[in-house]
Amino acid sequence: MNIHIYPKEELLAAWNRDKEHFQPDAVTPPRCLRCGQPLDRHFPVNALSRALDVYICEACGTAEGLGDWAGKTIPLRVWHAVANGRLQPVEKSDSDIVTLTPQCSFSHVFDGPKKVPPHSALPCPVSELVYSRADYDGRRWWMNWFLCQREPVTPELVPEIDAFSDALMKLPELQNLRSLTRACKLYAEPTTEPTEFNLYGETEHFYIWQRLITREKDYNLYCHFYEKAATPTNAAQ
Numbered sequence: 001m002n003i004h005i006y007p008k009e010e011l012l013a014a015w016n017r018d019k020e021h022f023q024p025d026a027v028t029p030p031r032c033l034r035c036g037q038p039l040d041r042h043f044p045v046n047a048l049s050r051a052l053d054v055y056i057c058e059a060c061g062t063a064e065g066l067g068d069w070a071g072k073t074i075p076l077r078v079w080h081a082v083a084n085g086r087l088q089p090v091e092k093s094d095s096d097i098v099t100l101t102p103q104c105s106f107s108h109v110f111d112g113p114k115k116v117p118p119h120s121a122l123p124c125p126v127s128e129l130v131y132s133r134a135d136y137d138g139r140r141w142w143m144n145w146f147l148c149q150r151e152p153v154t155p156e157l158v159p160e161i162d163a164f165s166d167a168l169m170k171l172p173e174l175q176n177l178r179s180l181t182r183a184c185k186l187y188a189e190p191t192t193e194p195t196e197f198n199l200y201g202e203t204e205h206f207y208i209w210q211r212l213i214t215r216e217k218d219y220n221l222y223c224h225f226y227e228k229a230a231t232p233t234n235a236a237q
């Protein structure tokens with residue numbers, strides 16, 4: 001399993017197409033992915049983005065630099081190419097790719113009935129099977145697992161949970177707390193708490209909600225697995 005974080009691959013693919021216009025100068029320069037204005041037709045005038053390996057216009061390069069300096073990173077979802085639907089879906093050569101997005105497509109999981117898991121008095125959705133909790137101690141990640149029902153996880157589902165978890169921890173965005181913090185600002189859904197963010201994904205049998213926490217000396221990543229077959233709306237279909 002491999003994990004993509006939207007819209008990273010889509011922006012990289014767009015830039016791969018756009019850069020073909022420069023030979024080395026562009027007759028009709030493509031639009032800046034960040035602001036929508038035309039790039040400079042003379043390639044070196046444009047700037048390599050600090051967010052990912054794509055070129056943006058000179059003005060955006062300066063704005064990004066100033067924003068980074070002030071600790072204000074603009075999320076990729078507000079880039080012109082993303083917000084205005086200029087991106088094309090990335091062809092997945094591998095069907096085993098999971099995309100994480102800042103938008104939840106399974107809110108019915110949280111709106112539905114709840115249960116009280118064995119290890120906690122806090123109710124959780126009935127379909128929650130298991131969750132992991134991880135913290136980064138400055139050198140490495142430490143992860144624990146919690147079962148949300150009294151019965152063990154069906155053996156057939158275990159490899160899917162393991163594969164997702166393994167792929168997640170291999171992401172460069174989770175290399176350390178600094179990279180996690182940057183990824184949260186660029187890719188994740190903000191919450192009312194400025195140090196907490198959400199990402200959502202879906203595998204064959206699970207909806208997956210991740211809560212990412214950028215505080216030091218705290219738990220930094222919760223990953224909740226909701227079994228699709230046990231989600232009331234799905235079961236009723």
Ligand SMILES: [Zn+2]
Nearest residue numbers: 032035057060
């Ligand atoms: Zn621009």
